[in-house]
Amino acid sequence: MAWIPIFLNVTGKKIFVLGSGEVARRRAKKFIKAGAEVILGSNKSLRNFNTKPLHEMEKWIKWADIVIVATPDKYLNEKATKLAKNKLVNRADDLIKGNIAIPSVFSINDIQISIFTKGKSPLMAKYLKEKIKSCINEEDVLNVELQNYARKKIKNLFNDHRERKKILYKLFNDKKIKEYLKDGNLEKAKNYVDKLLQR
Numbered sequence: 001m002a003w004i005p006i007f008l009n010v011t012g013k014k015i016f017v018l019g020s021g022e023v024a025r026r027r028a029k030k031f032i033k034a035g036a037e038v039i040l041g042s043n044k045s046l047r048n049f050n051t052k053p054l055h056e057m058e059k060w061i062k063w064a065d066i067v068i069v070a071t072p073d074k075y076l077n078e079k080a081t082k083l084a085k086n087k088l089v090n091r092a093d094d095l096i097k098g099n100i101a102i103p104s105v106f107s108i109n110d111i112q113i114s115i116f117t118k119g120k121s122p123l124m125a126k127y128l129k130e131k132i133k134s135c136i137n138e139e140d141v142l143n144v145e146l147q148n149y150a151r152k153k154i155k156n157l158f159n160d161h162r163e164r165k166k167i168l169y170k171l172f173n174d175k176k177i178k179e180y181l182k183d184g185n186l187e188k189a190k191n192y193v194d195k196l197l198q199r
């Protein structure tokens with residue numbers, strides 16, 4: 001089993017979610033929030049969701065870029081997976097029958113962290129999320145912003161990406177920058193970077 005984490009831009013992607021229970025709705029919301037076009041396959045019509053009856057399932061699976069299978073009905077789940085052929089499929093009920101997994105996720109500003117236990121323990125994934133959250137502090141968040149600032153600046157100043165890498169590591173290890181960021185002073189750190197780059 002070779003799972004690798006990938007961050008996928010789902011804006012405008014077509015997602016078919018089979019089911020209308022708690023898990024199906026949770027998955028659907030996640031994708032809608034991220035800008036995807038989501039259709040739920042269920043004979044129950046749900047408020048706030050675009051639902052299609054199950055006898056149209058084949059058509060909507062064909063339409064979809066990604067298929068999410070999330071009912072407790074094993075037979076129905078298998079049928080949908082077969083219809084999806086080589087598409088990207090998430091099986092909420094049986095990980096290895098699909099090829100994409102939904103991890104436990106949290107974000108702090110633009111830092112996004114996902115935890116996955118290869119289906120062994122979603123509960124532990126959820127727990128570890130809280131544990132890892134507490135390791136990331138304000139200084140790290142500001143350092144992402146500062147690195148972004150410096151990266152953009154030096155893109156135009158240095159042609160060689162190895163040279164750029166060296167500079168970014170230097171900034172990362174700079175004592176003064178560390179102090180500024182510890183004090184929550186991003187602007188001062190940026191000004192200091194400006195000065196260093198002028199030399």
Ligand SMILES: C[C@@]1(CC(=O)O)c2cc3[nH]c(cc4nc(cc5[nH]c(cc(n2)[C@H]1CCC(=O)O)[C@@](C)(CC(=O)O)[C@@H]5CCC(=O)O)C(CC(=O)O)=C4CCC(=O)O)c(CCC(=O)O)c3CC(=O)O
Pocket residue numbers: 026090091092093094095100101102103104105115116117118119120121122123124125126129
């Ligand atoms: C394979 C996977 C599906 C996939 O990839 O789509 C999957 C499968 C299953 N989960 C089950 C149960 C639970 N799932 C949760 C919670 C979450 N489950 C999520 C992901 C995944 N769950 C994927 C693997 C992720 C990994 O391996 O790390 C999270 C991270 C994301 C999300 O769902 O949005 C979300 C936490 C969100 C957060 O961080 O807050 C809890 C805890 C709770 O609800 O509090 C429980 C009860 C306790 C427990 O079982 O651990 C069962 C039923 C088992 C049974 O029948 O008893 C199955 C099916 C099976 O395993 O057979």
Ligand SMILES: NC(=O)C1=CN([C@@H]2O[C@H](COP(=O)(O)OP(=O)(O)OC[C@H]3O[C@@H](n4cnc5c(N)ncnc54)[C@H](O)[C@@H]3O)[C@@H](O)[C@H]2O)C=CC1
Pocket residue numbers: 019020021022023024042043044054070071072073076092093094122
């Ligand atoms: N990934 C995860 O986080 C979790 C996954 N699961 C898995 O996901 C499955 C779904 O879980 P829940 O959403 O909690 O179930 P649920 O019991 O809340 O939802 C069941 C819904 O599925 C639909 N459904 C049931 N049989 C159907 C059928 N024959 N045809 C069409 N729709 C049908 C119904 O609309 C029903 O409302 C579970 O069987 C379990 O294997 C369960 C808990 C968490």
